[in-house]
Amino acid sequence: MSPTAIVINSLVGLALAFSLLKSRKKTFMGLKIAWKAAGKMLPAVLLVIVAIGLFLGFVSPSYISRILGSSSGLLGVAVAAVLGSVLFIPAILAFPMGASLMQSGASIMSVAAFITTLTMVGFIFIPVEIKELGTRFTLIRNGLSFVVAIIIAILMGMIL
Amino acid sequence: MKTDLLNEASQAPWYKKLRRDWIMLALIIPIAVTVSLIFPDRGERVADISWSFFLEMVYILPAVLILMGLFAVWVSKDVVVRYLGAGSGVKGLVLSMVMGALPTGPLYVAFPMGAMLIKKGARIANVMAFLSAWACIKIPQELMELQFLGWRFAVTRLLLTAFAIGVMCLFAEFIYKRLPQKETLD
Numbered sequence: 001m002s003p004t005a006i007v008i009n010s011l012v013g014l015a016l017a018f019s020l021l022k023s024r025k026k027t028f029m030g031l032k033i034a035w036k037a038a039g040k041m042l043p044a045v046l047l048v049i050v051a052i053g054l055f056l057g058f059v060s061p062s063y064i065s066r067i068l069g070s071s072s073g074l075l076g077v078a079v080a081a082v083l084g085s086v087l088f089i090p091a092i093l094a095f096p097m098g099a100s101l102m103q104s105g106a107s108i109m110s111v112a113a114f115i116t117t118l119t120m121v122g123f124i125f126i127p128v129e130i131k132e133l134g135t136r137f138t139l140i141r142n143g144l145s146f147v148v149a150i151i152i153a154i155l156m157g158m159i160l
Numbered sequence: 161m162k163t164d165l166l167n168e169a170s171q172a173p174w175y176k177k178l179r180r181d182w183i184m185l186a187l188i189i190p191i192a193v194t195v196s197l198i199f200p201d202r203g204e205r206v207a208d209i210s211w212s213f214f215l216e217m218v219y220i221l222p223a224v225l226i227l228m229g230l231f232a233v234w235v236s237k238d239v240v241v242r243y244l245g246a247g248s249g250v251k252g253l254v255l256s257m258v259m260g261a262l263p264t265g266p267l268y269v270a271f272p273m274g275a276m277l278i279k280k281g282a283r284i285a286n287v288m289a290f291l292s293a294w295a296c297i298k299i300p301q302e303l304m305e306l307q308f309l310g311w312r313f314a315v316t317r318l319l320l321t322a323f324a325i326g327v328m329c330l331f332a333e334f335i336y337k338r339l340p341q342k343e344t345l346d
Binding site: 001002004005008009012013015016019026027029030031032033034035037038041043044045046047049050051052053054056057058090091092095096098099100102108111112115116119120122125128129132133136137140141144145148151152155156159160 | 181182184185188189191192195202203205206207208209210213214216217219220221222223224225226227228229230231232233234266267268271272274275278284288291292295296298300301303304305306307308309310311312313316317320321324325328331332335336339
């Protein structure tokens with residue numbers, strides 16, 4: 001287990017203990033929600049694990065780094081941002097996918113763009129968002145989020 | 161009704177998605193096995209990589225899910241909506257982001273909450289900040305980012321994103337007020 005995983009598990013353990021002290025009933029309700037969510041996520045988690053294995057096992061890093069590596073520059077960032085906007089992957093699974101892209105030669109910039117658009121811009125949610133919040137709100141939010149994701153990605157590339 | 165829409169939005173896609181995920185899993189496993197048999201050395205790499213990602217998931221995912229469950233019971237939607245109305249200016253923006261980062265659930269669950277907030281008279285910028293934080297700086301989500309992409313990446317992206325969302329929301333409100341209103345809420 002990595003130090004990060006140990007720290008995270010300890011913190012969540014503490015939160016769980018604190019929650020149990022405050023209310024057993026609520027804590028068990030929370031655990032039930034977690035268990036149900038685990039069941040719902042299981043196929044997607046397994047799918048992503050196998051897909052990452054196939055992806056890293058067969059697609060050559062030189063190919064990925066040509067499209068999404070640092071030499072690809074802004075074009076790579078744009079490709080990653082569009083991919084992130086169109087794809088629908090639960091946010092929790094976006095990070096292992098980002099890690100696998102990075103392992104196969106994608107630049108920090110591209111991975112940051114991919115993750116940020118994947119979470120903030122949701123093409124498949126646009127109809128629901130329009131219904132709830134109106135066209136004006138939806139277009140402004142998704143459009144600006146796309147631009148902001150690219151700006152964040154470029155700054156990440158400059159800082160790291 | 162808003163509540164019907166919320167139920168429809170939060171239930172229908174789950175069933176669809178669930179089935180789709182199982183079908184895709186049922187397709188990808190035979191593919192992985194077949195290509196691994198044809199190219200044994202590559203197949204071994206596929207298995208190694210999948211196994212290491214599987215282990216990383218096992219170390220972290222239960223904690224992330226438990227935290228999500230705890231947030232779901234302790235930070236209810238009512239609490240979030242109540243606190244979102246409070247505070248103005250920078251304080252309101254920061255509060256909206258914090259409120260967006262706590263509860264869990266897919267983004268479409270947050271849309272009806274945003275609509276309700278606008279109707280209650282909340283600032284457009286605050287609602288934008290709430291939705292943006294809900295989308296990309298959720299705490300359980302950030303734990304996954306720490307584990308898979310490391311502290312430097314996660315912390316840098318978190319700080320940049322929080323700042324960028326703040327600026328973006330004010331700008332979005334500015335545009336929103338100046339664009340012709342084609343469609344009213346409701």
